[in-house]
Amino acid sequence: xxxxxxxRTQEQLRRRNLGEVxxxxxxxxxxxxxxxxxxxxxNRSTIMDLTAELVSAGLVRExxxxxxxxxxxxxxxxxxxxxxxxxxxxxxxxxxxVAARVGLGGTILARRESVRTRAGxxxxxxxxxxxxxxxxxxxEAGSGTTCVGVGASYCGLIRRADGMVRxxxxxxxxxxxxxxxxxxxxxxxxxxxxxxxxxxxxxxxHVRGAGATVDNLIYLHGDVGVGGGIxxxxxxxxxxxxxxxxxxxxxxxxxxxxxCLCGSRGCLxxxxxxxxxxxxxxxxxxxxxxxxxxxVVALAGAGDEPARAALARIGDxxxxxxxxxxxxxxxxxxxxxxxxxxxxxxxxxxxxxRIDAHVLPVARERVMLAVSGLGDDTTLAGAAELAxxxxxxxxxxxxAARR
Amino acid sequence: xxxxxxxRTQEQLRRRNLGEVxxxxxxxxxxxxxxxxxxxxxNRSTIMDLTAELVSAGLVRExxxxxxxxxxxxxxxxxxxxxxxxxxxxxxxxxxxVAARVGLGGTILARRESVRTRAGxxxxxxxxxxxxxxxxxxxEAGSGTTCVGVGASYCGLIRRADGMVRxxxxxxxxxxxxxxxxxxxxxxxxxxxxxxxxxxxxxxxHVRGAGATVDNLIYLHGDVGVGGGIxxxxxxxxxxxxxxxxxxxxxxxxxxxxxCLCGSRGCLxxxxxxxxxxxxxxxxxxxxxxxxxxxVVALAGAGDEPARAALARIGDxxxxxxxxxxxxxxxxxxxxxxxxxxxxxxxxxxxxxRIDAHVLPVARERVMLAVSGLGDDTTLAGAAELAxxxxxxxxxxxxAARR
Numbered sequence: 001x002x003x004x005x006x007x008r009t010q011e012q013l014r015r016r017n018l019g020e021v022x023x024x025x026x027x028x029x030x031x032x033x034x035x036x037x038x039x040x041x042x043n044r045s046t047i048m049d050l051t052a053e054l055v056s057a058g059l060v061r062e063x064x065x066x067x068x069x070x071x072x073x074x075x076x077x078x079x080x081x082x083x084x085x086x087x088x089x090x091x092x093x094x095x096x097x098v099a100a101r102v103g104l105g106g107t108i109l110a111r112r113e114s115v116r117t118r119a120g121x122x123x124x125x126x127x128x129x130x131x132x133x134x135x136x137x138x139x140e141a142g143s144g145t146t147c148v149g150v151g152a153s154y155c156g157l158i159r160r161a162d163g164m165v166r167x168x169x170x171x172x173x174x175x176x177x178x179x180x181x182x183x184x185x186x187x188x189x190x191x192x193x194x195x196x197x198x199x200x201x202x203x204x205x206h207v208r209g210a211g212a213t214v215d216n217l218i219y220l221h222g223d224v225g226v227g228g229g230i231x232x233x234x235x236x237x238x239x240x241x242x243x244x245x246x247x248x249x250x251x252x253x254x255x256x257x258x259x260c261l262c263g264s265r266g267c268l269x270x271x272x273x274x275x276x277x278x279x280x281x282x283x284x285x286x287x288x289x290x291x292x293x294x295x296v297v298a299l300a301g302a303g304d305e306p307a308r309a310a311l312a313r314i315g316d317x318x319x320x321x322x323x324x325x326x327x328x329x330x331x332x333x334x335x336x337x338x339x340x341x342x343x344x345x346x347x348x349x350x351x352x353x354r355i356d357a358h359v360l361p362v363a364r365e366r367v368m369l370a371v372s373g374l375g376d377d378t379t380l381a382g383a384a385e386l387a388x389x390x391x392x393x394x395x396x397x398x399x400a401a402r403r
Numbered sequence: 404x405x406x407x408x409x410x411r412t413q414e415q416l417r418r419r420n421l422g423e424v425x426x427x428x429x430x431x432x433x434x435x436x437x438x439x440x441x442x443x444x445x446n447r448s449t450i451m452d453l454t455a456e457l458v459s460a461g462l463v464r465e466x467x468x469x470x471x472x473x474x475x476x477x478x479x480x481x482x483x484x485x486x487x488x489x490x491x492x493x494x495x496x497x498x499x500x501v502a503a504r505v506g507l508g509g510t511i512l513a514r515r516e517s518v519r520t521r522a523g524x525x526x527x528x529x530x531x532x533x534x535x536x537x538x539x540x541x542x543e544a545g546s547g548t549t550c551v552g553v554g555a556s557y558c559g560l561i562r563r564a565d566g567m568v569r570x571x572x573x574x575x576x577x578x579x580x581x582x583x584x585x586x587x588x589x590x591x592x593x594x595x596x597x598x599x600x601x602x603x604x605x606x607x608x609h610v611r612g613a614g615a616t617v618d619n620l621i622y623l624h625g626d627v628g629v630g631g632g633i634x635x636x637x638x639x640x641x642x643x644x645x646x647x648x649x650x651x652x653x654x655x656x657x658x659x660x661x662x663c664l665c666g667s668r669g670c671l672x673x674x675x676x677x678x679x680x681x682x683x684x685x686x687x688x689x690x691x692x693x694x695x696x697x698x699v700v701a702l703a704g705a706g707d708e709p710a711r712a713a714l715a716r717i718g719d720x721x722x723x724x725x726x727x728x729x730x731x732x733x734x735x736x737x738x739x740x741x742x743x744x745x746x747x748x749x750x751x752x753x754x755x756x757r758i759d760a761h762v763l764p765v766a767r768e769r770v771m772l773a774v775s776g777l778g779d780d781t782t783l784a785g786a787a788e789l790a791x792x793x794x795x796x797x798x799x800x801x802x803a804a805r806r
Contacts, residue, residue: 264761358667
């Protein structure tokens with residue numbers, strides 16, 4: 001009995017360590033065995049055994065560095081197999097559908113994109129377009145390659161367990177079985193993990209974007225509305241049931257707030273979203289989408305008075321939201337992504353003024369503000385991380401099941 | 404080399420399991436070996452070895468249940484040693500100083516309390532009173548007992564590393580070395596771990612209070628100001644450097660907010676604190692403190708119009724704060740403690756109205772509201788958990804060092 005218990009825990013430990021080695025080269029790129037040994041606190045022979053197992057499962061490759069200049073034996077480099085192992089990543093945003101084949105290690109190997117109109121897009125349309133993209137991407141990958149998982153980013157509230165879209169007001173979706181429908185239509189024998197776009201954006205920026213060196217960050221994502229994701233202590237906060245962190249529905253204007261699509265008033269999303277900006281700038285009906293926001297920022301830069309006033313007003317409400325997030329979470333970094341990446345440079349003075357007026361000194365002295373490091377691929381990159389999650393949790397068993 | 408690595412990880416595992424057994428009986432009370440085996444996923448003989456080690460270190464006791472009614476051999480019960488092992492817990496609130504000897508398992512064995520005036524309390528006064536209490540409590544405990552740690556709760560922002568009070572506006576403290584001064588004055592050869600009162604309150608309510616069955620909760624604590632602590636995924640959120648979750652300085656009234664002691668305006672603490680309530684009720688100068696708040700709630704219940712209007716106004720702002728916390732964190736439970744325990748029954752309708760108006764349906768259908776389960780001892784109980792933290796992390800080494 002005791003031997004059985006000890007063996008089981010040893011085996012659990014080995015699996016965890018295999019996943020940890022794979023995660024480190026997936027997230028950090030090629031690493032020497034020596035670096036893995038130091039960072040994981042395991043001796044070199046243990047690391048050698050682990051990487052040997054990963055090599056024989058076809059998950060990593062080992063190589064002698066070609067530019068080894070120092071005396072002595074070089075430490076073998078361990079790197080992921082990006083061409084042979086890939087995930088499928090999908091991104092459903094308000095104004096575009098994207099699909100990509102993403103190699104282990106995070107490189108986007110191939111992509112398809114569809115720009116579409118906003119109104120009346122139903123579940124079957126979206127699933128049809130994405131599944132066709134996905135099948136093309138798999139066919140292109142060819143023999144000798146393995147799709148290890150599928151992840152999707154969606155602009156709404158997602159039930160973690162099954163990828164059900166509980167609430168996606170921008171596309172008018174309520175309780176749509178997006179994850180299971182896409183899985184069925186793809187026909188790869190893989191489930192589709194679905195996440196909220198802003199949550200996934202936060203993960204991606206933390207893994208390989210502007211927040212790669214910090215463990216407490218807030219990612220604010222503007223699409224037509226505004227969402228956010230929070231990394232606290234290195235982990236995504238997603239609340240009871242996965243519906244947490246609806247930063248866009250924080251009430252910043254409780255007294256005379258603009259109506260919000262969610263039915264409430266004065267939400268951050270209502271006060272700083274695309275509709276408010278174009279409305280204040282006097283351009284509603286004339287401009288639309290990301291291009292519209294860029295145009296207003298450009299107009300303000302050129303001295304257009306309504307555009308300047310609109311940015312000042314939007315920036316003030318965005319500042320109230322950012323202040324609250326800083327006082328609540330004390331992050332090291334606040335990242336602006338999606339359309340907020342375009343908006344932020346135009347409203348930075350107003351945001352800073354609210355920070356100066358309201359943030360506690362101990363938090364103010366630590367926090368930095370930045371735009372997303374992964375550009376427009378932040379949410380797509382987050383979907384790819386979802387695609388790799390099961391592989392990284394248990395590499396050998398996952399590969400055995402996929403072959 | 405490989406054997407060395409395996410031995411080290413086996414040993415790490417054993418230490419972690421010893422701490423985990425101790426934590427379970429400390430937090431959950433007496434448990435059978437069978438229950439420990441099931442909950443920890445370890446076989447019975449492994450559990451028996453672990454509890455035997457804890458018994459010989461004097462940390463737990465084992466006993467045959469006296470009321471064993473079923474056929475077959477009874478499973479031995481494992482319970483903490485509350486009389487022999489204790490922590491010292493201190494609570495510095497705005498209107499009182501409390502010290503207690505708290506047994507392993509969380510029972511308050513003895514306490515001292517000092518009610519004091521608010522103005523001009525400096526570090527040396529507070530440390531002097533608390534250290535005298537502490538020495539008395541240790542002397543009373545007598546021989547054969549061991550103080551395993553010291554924890555303190557303070558109404559301000561604390562630097563985690565050394566217990567420095569960075570900012571405690573209610574007592575007018577800035578950068579006061581509270582933790583190290585109290586440790587020196589106690590002279591027990593133990594460091595004093597200091598935490599923010601609302602953070603510690605959240606931990607205590609999660610470990611043994613109203614939130615013992617949930618893993619996502621928000622604890623709102625009213626003293627003169629308002630603070631809060633957040634448990635997300637079973638863990639306290641405390642941000643970069645430990646200064647996070649300043650819920651009281653969330654801006655709920657950005658347009659015409661009341662000035663706050665922190666220098667900002669419109670903070671939750673300014674809008675719903677004692678000063679605002681007494682001011683709106685027309686009782687400033689006449690009533691004060693917890694008794695004052697209870698009096699206003701009682702007056703409102705008796706039909707006093709200014710008191711009713713004051714509660715309605717305060718309740719509305721509290722509702723805005725609670726709404727934002729629910730939309731941000733999607734908790735299973737919001738707990739009102741400290742003076743908010745007295746206030747909440749008088750403002751529940753306003754809080755509920757704001758929830759109905761602004762909270763997203765998926766979050767609204769899950770959340771419950773409650774008052775603290777530990778009454779006025781919530782923050783003290785949290786300080787006791789700090790006192791036990793090192794022991795629970797590594798029981799045998801910690802005891803070896805204490806003897």
